[in-house]
Amino acid sequence: MLDDFLLRALLAGLMVALAAGPLGCFVVWRRMAYFGDATAHAAILGVALALGFALNLYLGIMLVALAMAMTVAALAGRGWAMDTTLGVLAHSALACGLVAVSYLPGVRVDLTSYLFGDILAVSRADLGVIALGAGAVLALLAWRWRPLLTATLSEDLAHAAGIDPARERLVLTVALAIVVAVSLKIVGALLIAAMLIIPAAAARNLARGPEAMALGAIALGGLSVWGGLQLSLAQDTPSGPSIVVVAAGLFLATTLARVALQKRSTR
Template identity: 70%
Template sequence: MLDDFMTRATLAGIGVAFAAAPLGCFVVWRRMAYFGDATAHAAILGVALALAFQISIFVGAMVVALVMALTVTVLAGRGYAMDTLLGVLAHSALAFGLVAVSFLSGVRLDLMAYLFGDILSVSRTDLLVIWGGAAVVVALIMWRWSALLTSTLNEELAYASGLNPRQEQLVLTIALAITVAVAIKVVGVLLIAAMLIIPAAAARGLSRTPEAMAFIAAAIGAISAVAGLQGAYVLDTPAGPSIVCVATLLFAGLNIVGWRSQGDG
Protein backbone atom coordinates (compact mmCIF):
# COMPACT_ATOMS: atom_id res chain seq x y z
CA MET A 1 0.00 0.00 0.00
CA LEU A 2 2.83 2.40 0.86
CA ASP A 3 4.33 1.94 -2.61
CA ASP A 4 1.77 4.42 -3.96
CA PHE A 5 2.92 8.03 -3.61
CA MET A 6 -0.63 9.34 -3.18
CA THR A 7 -1.23 6.95 -0.30
CA ARG A 8 1.95 8.11 1.43
CA ALA A 9 1.03 11.76 0.81
CA THR A 10 -2.47 11.26 2.22
CA LEU A 11 -1.17 9.54 5.34
CA ALA A 12 1.41 12.31 5.79
CA GLY A 13 -1.27 15.00 5.53
CA ILE A 14 -3.49 13.24 8.05
CA GLY A 15 -0.54 12.81 10.43
CA VAL A 16 0.24 16.53 10.33
CA ALA A 17 -3.45 17.32 10.86
CA PHE A 18 -3.54 15.16 13.98
CA ALA A 19 -0.43 16.87 15.36
CA ALA A 20 -1.56 20.39 14.53
CA ALA A 21 -5.18 20.09 15.73
CA PRO A 22 -4.83 20.04 19.54
CA LEU A 23 -1.86 22.38 19.45
CA GLY A 24 -3.73 24.72 17.11
CA CYS A 25 -6.56 24.97 19.63
CA PHE A 26 -4.17 26.31 22.24
CA VAL A 27 -2.63 28.65 19.67
CA VAL A 28 -6.11 30.07 19.04
CA TRP A 29 -7.12 30.22 22.70
CA ARG A 30 -3.87 31.90 23.75
CA ARG A 31 -3.79 34.18 20.68
CA MET A 32 -0.37 32.82 19.74
CA ALA A 33 -0.90 32.89 15.97
CA TYR A 34 2.07 35.15 15.33
CA PHE A 35 4.19 33.09 17.75
CA GLY A 36 3.47 29.97 15.70
CA ASP A 37 4.18 31.79 12.46
CA ALA A 38 7.51 33.11 13.75
CA THR A 39 8.58 29.65 14.93
CA ALA A 40 7.72 28.18 11.53
CA HIS A 41 9.65 30.87 9.65
CA ALA A 42 12.71 30.20 11.77
CA ALA A 43 12.68 26.56 10.66
CA ILE A 44 14.11 27.44 7.25
CA LEU A 45 17.35 28.36 9.03
CA GLY A 46 17.24 24.91 10.60
CA VAL A 47 16.86 23.39 7.14
CA ALA A 48 19.93 25.28 5.91
CA LEU A 49 22.01 24.21 8.92
CA ALA A 50 20.86 20.60 8.56
CA LEU A 51 21.90 20.55 4.91
CA ALA A 52 25.24 22.22 5.72
CA PHE A 53 26.11 19.73 8.46
CA GLN A 54 24.50 16.79 6.67
CA ILE A 55 22.11 15.90 9.46
CA SER A 56 18.38 15.16 9.42
CA ILE A 57 16.17 17.99 8.17
CA PHE A 58 13.72 17.08 10.92
CA VAL A 59 16.36 17.48 13.63
CA GLY A 60 17.71 20.76 12.24
CA ALA A 61 14.29 22.34 11.84
CA MET A 62 13.11 21.18 15.26
CA VAL A 63 16.21 22.45 17.09
CA VAL A 64 16.11 25.91 15.49
CA ALA A 65 12.33 26.19 15.93
CA LEU A 66 12.74 25.25 19.61
CA VAL A 67 15.57 27.76 20.08
CA MET A 68 13.47 30.48 18.44
CA ALA A 69 10.43 29.74 20.61
CA LEU A 70 12.50 29.60 23.81
CA THR A 71 14.31 32.84 22.90
CA VAL A 72 11.02 34.65 22.41
CA THR A 73 9.69 33.27 25.70
CA VAL A 74 12.81 34.40 27.62
CA LEU A 75 13.05 37.86 26.02
CA ALA A 76 9.34 38.69 26.18
CA GLY A 77 8.62 41.57 28.49
CA ARG A 78 12.24 42.80 28.61
CA GLY A 79 11.74 46.13 26.93
CA TYR A 80 10.10 45.00 23.68
CA ALA A 81 6.51 44.31 22.80
CA MET A 82 5.84 40.67 21.93
CA ASP A 83 4.76 41.39 18.34
CA THR A 84 7.88 43.51 17.74
CA LEU A 85 10.16 40.80 19.11
CA LEU A 86 8.43 38.11 17.05
CA GLY A 87 8.67 40.21 13.91
CA VAL A 88 12.39 40.87 14.33
CA LEU A 89 13.33 37.27 15.12
CA ALA A 90 11.01 35.62 12.59
CA HIS A 91 12.02 37.67 9.58
CA SER A 92 15.68 37.68 10.59
CA ALA A 93 15.76 33.89 10.89
CA LEU A 94 13.92 33.49 7.57
CA ALA A 95 16.30 35.89 5.81
CA PHE A 96 19.43 34.28 7.25
CA GLY A 97 18.05 30.86 6.36
CA LEU A 98 17.37 31.83 2.74
CA VAL A 99 20.82 33.39 2.41
CA ALA A 100 22.45 30.32 3.96
CA VAL A 101 20.60 28.00 1.58
CA SER A 102 21.88 30.03 -1.39
CA PHE A 103 25.46 29.12 -0.44
CA LEU A 104 24.74 25.40 -0.52
CA SER A 105 25.27 23.76 -3.89
CA GLY A 106 22.39 21.72 -5.26
CA VAL A 107 19.84 23.12 -2.82
CA ARG A 108 18.49 26.13 -4.66
CA LEU A 109 16.12 24.03 -6.79
CA ASP A 110 14.60 22.49 -3.65
CA LEU A 111 13.95 25.81 -1.91
CA MET A 112 10.31 26.00 -3.00
CA ALA A 113 9.72 22.56 -1.54
CA TYR A 114 10.91 23.73 1.86
CA LEU A 115 8.88 26.94 1.69
CA PHE A 116 5.60 25.46 0.39
CA GLY A 117 6.00 21.74 1.04
CA ASP A 118 6.52 18.74 -1.22
CA ILE A 119 4.06 16.23 0.16
CA LEU A 120 4.02 14.14 -3.02
CA SER A 121 7.67 13.18 -2.46
CA VAL A 122 7.11 11.85 1.07
CA SER A 123 9.00 8.60 1.59
CA ARG A 124 8.33 5.76 4.02
CA THR A 125 11.00 7.19 6.32
CA ASP A 126 9.37 10.64 6.16
CA LEU A 127 6.05 9.01 6.99
CA LEU A 128 7.57 7.33 10.03
CA VAL A 129 9.02 10.65 11.22
CA ILE A 130 5.73 12.51 10.67
CA TRP A 131 3.58 9.99 12.52
CA GLY A 132 6.20 9.56 15.24
CA GLY A 133 6.33 13.32 15.77
CA ALA A 134 2.52 13.53 15.72
CA ALA A 135 2.31 10.79 18.37
CA VAL A 136 4.75 12.68 20.60
CA VAL A 137 2.78 15.94 20.23
CA VAL A 138 -0.55 14.27 20.96
CA ALA A 139 0.94 12.45 23.96
CA LEU A 140 2.39 15.70 25.34
CA ILE A 141 -0.91 17.55 24.98
CA MET A 142 -2.94 14.70 26.50
CA TRP A 143 -0.49 14.38 29.41
CA ARG A 144 -0.74 18.09 30.29
CA TRP A 145 -4.27 18.76 28.99
CA SER A 146 -5.89 19.85 32.27
CA ALA A 147 -2.86 21.87 33.34
CA LEU A 148 -2.62 23.56 29.94
CA LEU A 149 -6.32 24.43 29.99
CA THR A 150 -6.10 25.88 33.49
CA SER A 151 -3.03 27.95 32.60
CA THR A 152 -4.72 29.17 29.44
CA LEU A 153 -7.93 30.21 31.21
CA ASN A 154 -6.39 31.96 34.21
CA GLU A 155 -2.75 32.13 35.33
CA GLU A 156 -3.71 33.09 38.88
CA LEU A 157 -5.98 30.04 39.09
CA ALA A 158 -3.10 27.94 37.77
CA TYR A 159 -0.78 29.20 40.50
CA ALA A 160 -3.49 28.59 43.11
CA SER A 161 -3.79 25.01 41.82
CA GLY A 162 -0.06 24.44 42.27
CA LEU A 163 0.73 24.74 38.56
CA ASN A 164 3.51 26.70 36.89
CA PRO A 165 2.18 28.50 33.78
CA ARG A 166 5.71 28.99 32.44
CA GLN A 167 6.26 25.23 32.57
CA GLU A 168 3.02 24.69 30.64
CA GLN A 169 4.20 27.28 28.12
CA LEU A 170 7.37 25.22 27.70
CA VAL A 171 5.28 22.13 26.92
CA LEU A 172 3.46 24.05 24.20
CA THR A 173 6.78 25.39 22.89
CA ILE A 174 8.25 21.89 22.57
CA ALA A 175 5.08 20.60 20.90
CA LEU A 176 5.12 23.53 18.49
CA ALA A 177 8.76 22.90 17.51
CA ILE A 178 8.02 19.22 16.82
CA THR A 179 4.93 20.10 14.78
CA VAL A 180 6.86 22.62 12.70
CA ALA A 181 9.57 20.05 12.00
CA VAL A 182 7.19 17.29 10.88
CA ALA A 183 5.02 19.66 8.81
CA ILE A 184 7.82 21.08 6.66
CA LYS A 185 7.63 18.22 4.19
CA VAL A 186 3.84 18.50 3.91
CA VAL A 187 2.99 22.22 3.70
CA GLY A 188 6.34 24.01 4.02
CA VAL A 189 7.43 26.65 6.52
CA LEU A 190 5.26 29.40 5.05
CA LEU A 191 2.01 27.46 5.44
CA ILE A 192 2.54 25.63 8.73
CA ALA A 193 0.84 28.36 10.75
CA ALA A 194 -2.21 28.06 8.50
CA MET A 195 -2.61 24.37 9.36
CA LEU A 196 -2.30 25.23 13.04
CA ILE A 197 -4.83 28.06 13.04
CA ILE A 198 -7.44 27.50 10.33
CA PRO A 199 -8.80 24.05 11.34
CA ALA A 200 -8.90 25.11 15.00
CA ALA A 201 -10.65 28.37 14.13
CA ALA A 202 -13.14 26.49 11.95
CA ALA A 203 -13.88 24.04 14.77
CA ARG A 204 -14.45 26.75 17.36
CA GLY A 205 -18.03 27.51 16.35
CA LEU A 206 -18.98 23.83 16.27
CA SER A 207 -17.66 22.92 19.71
CA ARG A 208 -19.21 23.01 23.17
CA THR A 209 -16.13 21.77 25.02
CA PRO A 210 -12.36 22.19 24.54
CA GLU A 211 -11.99 18.46 23.93
CA ALA A 212 -14.63 18.55 21.21
CA MET A 213 -12.86 21.47 19.55
CA ALA A 214 -9.61 19.49 19.39
CA PHE A 215 -11.33 16.44 17.84
CA ILE A 216 -13.29 18.52 15.33
CA ALA A 217 -10.16 20.47 14.39
CA ALA A 218 -8.36 17.17 13.73
CA ALA A 219 -11.25 16.03 11.51
CA ILE A 220 -11.27 19.32 9.58
CA GLY A 221 -7.50 19.15 9.14
CA ALA A 222 -7.65 15.56 7.89
CA ILE A 223 -10.50 16.35 5.47
CA SER A 224 -8.52 19.34 4.21
CA ALA A 225 -5.46 17.16 3.61
CA VAL A 226 -7.37 14.46 1.72
CA ALA A 227 -9.53 16.85 -0.34
CA GLY A 228 -6.62 19.20 -1.00
CA LEU A 229 -4.48 16.36 -2.33
CA GLN A 230 -7.27 15.10 -4.58
CA GLY A 231 -7.86 18.62 -5.86
CA ALA A 232 -4.16 19.12 -6.52
CA TYR A 233 -4.02 15.80 -8.41
CA VAL A 234 -7.03 16.64 -10.59
CA LEU A 235 -6.30 20.34 -11.16
CA ASP A 236 -2.48 20.04 -11.25
CA THR A 237 -2.03 22.65 -8.51
CA PRO A 238 0.59 22.80 -5.71
CA ALA A 239 -0.39 20.27 -3.04
CA GLY A 240 0.52 22.21 0.12
CA PRO A 241 -1.29 25.43 -0.83
CA SER A 242 -4.25 23.35 -2.09
CA ILE A 243 -4.62 21.75 1.35
CA VAL A 244 -4.65 25.19 2.99
CA CYS A 245 -7.19 26.45 0.42
CA VAL A 246 -9.57 23.61 1.29
CA ALA A 247 -9.16 24.34 5.01
CA THR A 248 -9.96 28.01 4.32
CA LEU A 249 -13.06 27.10 2.32
CA LEU A 250 -14.25 24.86 5.15
CA PHE A 251 -13.65 27.69 7.63
CA ALA A 252 -15.63 30.13 5.45
CA GLY A 253 -18.44 27.63 4.79
CA LEU A 254 -18.86 26.67 8.44
CA ASN A 255 -18.96 30.32 9.46
CA ILE A 256 -21.57 31.15 6.83
CA VAL A 257 -23.74 28.26 8.03
CA GLY A 258 -23.28 29.42 11.62
CA TRP A 259 -24.27 33.00 10.79
CA ARG A 260 -27.38 31.82 8.95
CA SER A 261 -28.35 29.61 11.87
CA GLN A 262 -28.01 32.52 14.26
CA GLY A 263 -30.06 34.70 11.91
CA ASP A 264 -32.85 32.12 11.69
CA GLY A 265 -32.82 31.76 15.47
Protein backbone atom coordinates in the same frame (compact mmCIF):
# COMPACT_ATOMS: atom_id res chain seq x y z
CA MET B 1 -5.98 7.99 -4.45
CA LEU B 2 -4.80 4.35 -4.38
CA ASP B 3 -1.32 4.90 -5.86
CA ASP B 4 1.49 4.30 -3.41
CA PHE B 5 2.80 7.87 -3.37
CA LEU B 6 -0.71 9.27 -2.98
CA LEU B 7 -1.44 6.94 -0.10
CA ARG B 8 1.79 8.03 1.62
CA ALA B 9 0.86 11.67 1.06
CA LEU B 10 -2.60 11.15 2.54
CA LEU B 11 -1.28 9.27 5.57
CA ALA B 12 1.36 11.93 6.21
CA GLY B 13 -1.19 14.72 5.98
CA LEU B 14 -3.63 12.96 8.27
CA MET B 15 -0.94 12.37 10.89
CA VAL B 16 0.05 16.03 10.82
CA ALA B 17 -3.62 17.04 11.10
CA LEU B 18 -3.94 14.72 14.10
CA ALA B 19 -1.16 16.57 15.95
CA ALA B 20 -1.78 20.08 14.60
CA GLY B 21 -5.50 20.08 15.43
CA PRO B 22 -5.37 20.15 19.25
CA LEU B 23 -2.12 22.13 19.26
CA GLY B 24 -3.69 24.70 16.95
CA CYS B 25 -6.53 25.12 19.43
CA PHE B 26 -4.05 26.35 22.04
CA VAL B 27 -2.45 28.61 19.43
CA VAL B 28 -5.88 30.14 18.77
CA TRP B 29 -6.90 30.35 22.44
CA ARG B 30 -3.63 31.99 23.45
CA ARG B 31 -3.52 34.23 20.36
CA MET B 32 -0.13 32.79 19.39
CA ALA B 33 -0.53 33.01 15.61
CA TYR B 34 2.67 35.04 15.20
CA PHE B 35 4.42 32.67 17.60
CA GLY B 36 3.74 29.75 15.27
CA ASP B 37 4.68 31.83 12.26
CA ALA B 38 8.08 32.78 13.72
CA THR B 39 8.82 29.16 14.61
CA ALA B 40 7.90 27.99 11.12
CA HIS B 41 10.00 30.67 9.42
CA ALA B 42 13.02 29.62 11.48
CA ALA B 43 12.71 26.15 9.97
CA ILE B 44 14.41 27.34 6.78
CA LEU B 45 17.45 28.31 8.82
CA GLY B 46 17.31 24.80 10.28
CA VAL B 47 17.40 23.37 6.74
CA ALA B 48 20.51 25.40 5.96
CA LEU B 49 22.29 24.34 9.16
CA ALA B 50 21.37 20.68 8.67
CA LEU B 51 22.75 20.68 5.13
CA GLY B 52 25.83 22.66 6.09
CA PHE B 53 26.78 20.40 9.01
CA ALA B 54 25.54 17.13 7.46
CA LEU B 55 22.88 16.66 10.15
CA ASN B 56 19.60 14.83 9.85
CA LEU B 57 17.21 17.29 8.22
CA TYR B 58 14.40 16.78 10.73
CA LEU B 59 16.83 17.14 13.65
CA GLY B 60 18.26 20.41 12.29
CA ILE B 61 14.81 21.86 11.72
CA MET B 62 13.55 20.85 15.14
CA LEU B 63 16.59 22.24 16.97
CA VAL B 64 16.32 25.63 15.28
CA ALA B 65 12.52 25.74 15.61
CA LEU B 66 12.85 24.87 19.30
CA ALA B 67 15.51 27.56 19.80
CA MET B 68 13.29 30.14 18.11
CA ALA B 69 10.21 29.12 20.08
CA MET B 70 12.08 29.21 23.40
CA THR B 71 13.57 32.61 22.55
CA VAL B 72 10.14 34.00 21.80
CA ALA B 73 8.71 32.47 24.97
CA ALA B 74 11.53 33.97 27.05
CA LEU B 75 11.01 37.43 25.54
CA ALA B 76 7.26 37.16 26.12
CA GLY B 77 7.92 36.45 29.78
CA ARG B 78 9.97 39.64 30.06
CA GLY B 79 7.22 41.87 28.72
CA TRP B 80 8.59 42.57 25.24
CA ALA B 81 6.21 43.95 22.60
CA MET B 82 5.43 40.63 20.93
CA ASP B 83 3.97 41.80 17.64
CA THR B 84 7.10 43.75 16.74
CA THR B 85 9.54 41.22 18.21
CA LEU B 86 7.92 38.30 16.41
CA GLY B 87 7.84 40.19 13.14
CA VAL B 88 11.56 40.95 13.40
CA LEU B 89 12.54 37.42 14.45
CA ALA B 90 10.34 35.60 11.93
CA HIS B 91 11.48 37.49 8.86
CA SER B 92 15.09 37.68 9.99
CA ALA B 93 15.25 33.92 10.51
CA LEU B 94 13.66 33.26 7.12
CA ALA B 95 16.03 35.66 5.34
CA CYS B 96 19.09 34.28 7.15
CA GLY B 97 18.08 30.76 6.17
CA LEU B 98 17.64 31.66 2.50
CA VAL B 99 20.98 33.47 2.41
CA ALA B 100 22.76 30.65 4.28
CA VAL B 101 21.53 28.07 1.77
CA SER B 102 23.03 30.08 -1.09
CA TYR B 103 26.47 29.88 0.57
CA LEU B 104 26.53 26.08 0.80
CA PRO B 105 29.10 24.82 -1.71
CA GLY B 106 27.97 22.06 -4.03
CA VAL B 107 24.48 21.95 -2.56
CA ARG B 108 21.49 22.46 -4.81
CA VAL B 109 18.27 22.87 -2.86
CA ASP B 110 14.74 23.32 -4.19
CA LEU B 111 13.68 26.00 -1.74
CA THR B 112 10.16 26.03 -3.14
CA SER B 113 9.51 22.60 -1.62
CA TYR B 114 10.59 23.88 1.81
CA LEU B 115 8.63 27.11 1.52
CA PHE B 116 5.39 25.64 0.17
CA GLY B 117 5.77 21.93 0.87
CA ASP B 118 5.84 18.85 -1.35
CA ILE B 119 3.56 16.29 0.26
CA LEU B 120 3.65 14.07 -2.84
CA ALA B 121 7.38 13.48 -2.27
CA VAL B 122 6.93 11.99 1.22
CA SER B 123 8.84 8.70 1.53
CA ARG B 124 8.23 5.75 3.82
CA ALA B 125 11.08 6.92 6.03
CA ASP B 126 9.41 10.34 6.24
CA LEU B 127 6.19 8.62 7.27
CA GLY B 128 8.00 6.97 10.18
CA VAL B 129 9.41 10.30 11.37
CA ILE B 130 6.05 12.04 11.02
CA ALA B 131 4.32 9.25 12.95
CA LEU B 132 6.87 9.52 15.78
CA GLY B 133 6.55 13.31 15.88
CA ALA B 134 2.75 13.31 15.78
CA GLY B 135 2.62 10.61 18.44
CA ALA B 136 4.99 12.57 20.70
CA VAL B 137 2.88 15.73 20.37
CA LEU B 138 -0.36 13.90 21.09
CA ALA B 139 1.16 12.17 24.12
CA LEU B 140 2.51 15.49 25.40
CA LEU B 141 -0.83 17.27 24.99
CA ALA B 142 -2.80 14.38 26.51
CA TRP B 143 -0.48 14.36 29.52
CA ARG B 144 -0.73 18.11 30.12
CA TRP B 145 -4.24 18.79 28.76
CA ARG B 146 -5.90 19.98 31.97
CA PRO B 147 -2.94 22.05 33.23
CA LEU B 148 -2.60 23.60 29.78
CA LEU B 149 -6.29 24.51 29.73
CA THR B 150 -6.08 26.02 33.20
CA ALA B 151 -2.98 28.07 32.38
CA THR B 152 -4.61 29.22 29.13
CA LEU B 153 -7.77 30.31 30.93
CA SER B 154 -5.98 32.27 33.67
CA GLU B 155 -2.42 32.32 34.96
CA ASP B 156 -3.70 33.42 38.37
CA LEU B 157 -6.03 30.42 38.48
CA ALA B 158 -3.13 28.19 37.44
CA HIS B 159 -0.97 29.51 40.27
CA ALA B 160 -3.81 28.91 42.73
CA ALA B 161 -4.07 25.31 41.48
CA GLY B 162 -0.35 24.75 41.89
CA ILE B 163 0.35 24.87 38.16
CA ASP B 164 3.40 26.69 36.78
CA PRO B 165 2.30 28.65 33.67
CA ALA B 166 5.93 28.91 32.50
CA ARG B 167 6.18 25.11 32.43
CA GLU B 168 3.00 24.87 30.39
CA ARG B 169 4.36 27.43 27.92
CA LEU B 170 7.45 25.23 27.59
CA VAL B 171 5.25 22.22 26.82
CA LEU B 172 3.55 24.16 24.03
CA THR B 173 6.93 25.39 22.80
CA VAL B 174 8.29 21.86 22.48
CA ALA B 175 5.10 20.59 20.83
CA LEU B 176 5.12 23.46 18.36
CA ALA B 177 8.76 22.82 17.40
CA ILE B 178 8.00 19.13 16.77
CA VAL B 179 4.96 19.90 14.61
CA VAL B 180 6.95 22.44 12.57
CA ALA B 181 9.75 19.91 12.02
CA VAL B 182 7.48 17.13 10.77
CA SER B 183 5.17 19.44 8.77
CA LEU B 184 7.81 21.28 6.75
CA LYS B 185 7.90 18.73 3.95
CA ILE B 186 4.11 18.63 3.71
CA VAL B 187 2.91 22.25 3.67
CA GLY B 188 6.16 24.21 3.85
CA ALA B 189 7.41 26.94 6.16
CA LEU B 190 5.08 29.61 4.84
CA LEU B 191 1.92 27.52 5.31
CA ILE B 192 2.53 25.64 8.57
CA ALA B 193 0.96 28.39 10.65
CA ALA B 194 -2.12 28.24 8.41
CA MET B 195 -2.57 24.53 9.11
CA LEU B 196 -2.28 25.18 12.82
CA ILE B 197 -4.71 28.10 12.90
CA ILE B 198 -7.35 27.63 10.20
CA PRO B 199 -8.78 24.20 11.18
CA ALA B 200 -8.84 25.24 14.84
CA ALA B 201 -10.52 28.55 14.02
CA ALA B 202 -13.07 26.73 11.84
CA ALA B 203 -13.80 24.22 14.62
CA ARG B 204 -14.31 27.06 17.12
CA ASN B 205 -17.24 28.31 15.03
CA LEU B 206 -19.29 25.21 15.89
CA ALA B 207 -17.72 23.62 18.97
CA ARG B 208 -19.24 23.97 22.44
CA GLY B 209 -16.23 22.98 24.53
CA PRO B 210 -12.44 22.67 24.35
CA GLU B 211 -12.40 18.91 23.74
CA ALA B 212 -15.04 19.22 21.03
CA MET B 213 -13.05 22.00 19.41
CA ALA B 214 -9.87 19.89 19.44
CA LEU B 215 -11.66 16.93 17.85
CA GLY B 216 -13.30 19.23 15.32
CA ALA B 217 -9.92 20.75 14.41
CA ILE B 218 -8.52 17.26 13.81
CA ALA B 219 -11.49 16.32 11.61
CA LEU B 220 -11.39 19.57 9.61
CA GLY B 221 -7.61 19.33 9.24
CA GLY B 222 -7.92 15.78 7.92
CA LEU B 223 -10.70 16.84 5.55
CA SER B 224 -8.50 19.72 4.34
CA VAL B 225 -5.68 17.29 3.54
CA TRP B 226 -7.96 14.94 1.65
CA GLY B 227 -9.72 17.75 -0.21
CA GLY B 228 -6.45 19.52 -0.98
CA LEU B 229 -4.95 16.39 -2.52
CA GLN B 230 -8.09 15.88 -4.59
CA LEU B 231 -7.91 19.50 -5.79
CA SER B 232 -4.22 19.16 -6.59
CA LEU B 233 -4.83 16.02 -8.64
CA ALA B 234 -7.86 17.40 -10.46
CA GLN B 235 -6.51 20.88 -11.23
CA ASP B 236 -2.74 20.25 -11.21
CA THR B 237 -2.23 22.83 -8.45
CA PRO B 238 0.52 22.85 -5.78
CA SER B 239 -0.43 20.36 -3.07
CA GLY B 240 0.52 22.38 0.04
CA PRO B 241 -1.32 25.56 -0.96
CA SER B 242 -4.27 23.47 -2.17
CA ILE B 243 -4.63 21.96 1.31
CA VAL B 244 -4.67 25.44 2.86
CA VAL B 245 -7.20 26.66 0.28
CA VAL B 246 -9.57 23.84 1.22
CA ALA B 247 -9.03 24.63 4.91
CA ALA B 248 -9.91 28.26 4.22
CA GLY B 249 -13.06 27.14 2.41
CA LEU B 250 -14.06 25.04 5.43
CA PHE B 251 -13.47 28.03 7.70
CA LEU B 252 -15.77 30.13 5.52
CA ALA B 253 -18.41 27.41 5.54
CA THR B 254 -18.36 27.02 9.33
CA THR B 255 -18.47 30.79 9.78
CA LEU B 256 -21.56 31.03 7.58
CA ALA B 257 -23.10 28.10 9.44
CA ARG B 258 -22.52 29.84 12.78
CA VAL B 259 -24.10 33.05 11.52
CA ALA B 260 -27.10 31.11 10.24
CA LEU B 261 -27.50 29.31 13.58
CA GLN B 262 -27.27 32.59 15.49
CA LYS B 263 -29.96 34.17 13.31
CA ARG B 264 -32.22 31.16 13.80
CA SER B 265 -31.77 31.24 17.57
CA THR B 266 -32.74 34.91 17.78
CA ARG B 267 -36.04 34.40 15.99
